[in-house]
Amino acid sequence: MNESQTGRGALFAGGLAAILASTCCLGPLVLVALGFSGAWIGNLAVLETYRPIFIGAALVAMYFAWRRIYRPAQDCKPGEVCAIPQVRGAYKLIFWVVAALVLVALGFPYVLPLFY
Numbered sequence: 001m002n003e004s005q006t007g008r009g010a011l012f013a014g015g016l017a018a019i020l021a022s023t024c025c026l027g028p029l030v031l032v033a034l035g036f037s038g039a040w041i042g043n044l045a046v047l048e049t050y051r052p053i054f055i056g057a058a059l060v061a062m063y064f065a066w067r068r069i070y071r072p073a074q075d076c077k078p079g080e081v082c083a084i085p086q087v088r089g090a091y092k093l094i095f096w097v098v099a100a101l102v103l104v105a106l107g108f109p110y111v112l113p114l115f116y
Contacts, residue, residue, distance in 0.1 A: 010065035011091070015098040017058035021051050021105035051109075058102045062095075069095050
């Protein structure tokens with residue numbers, strides 16, 4: 001079964017877009033918390049202009065992943081990956097982890113000022 005039928009590619013794209021959407025704000029904070037420092041960290045703020053594009057890409061990818069993962073099991077042919085309950089459960093778990101990443105990317109710039 002190829003990736004377009006399992007939703008794996010859409011999950012990967014959604015996770016990557018969520019991480020890229022939060023690099024402008026969350027990235028410098030994580031790097032400083034880990035002990036990395038330097039003036040180059042301020043350059044990550046340049047990505048702020050691309051944040052809406054990354055968030056849009058993440059939401060579109062999440063929609064396509066949701067359509068593939070939460071379709072009825074009877075739509076899958078017997079023996080295909082989507083018909084195996086353990087695989088369906090794993091994809092659902094990964095979907096919700098990626099959804100949490102997207103929510104962090106969406107809300108982090110609005111919650112961050114509360115900590116200063």
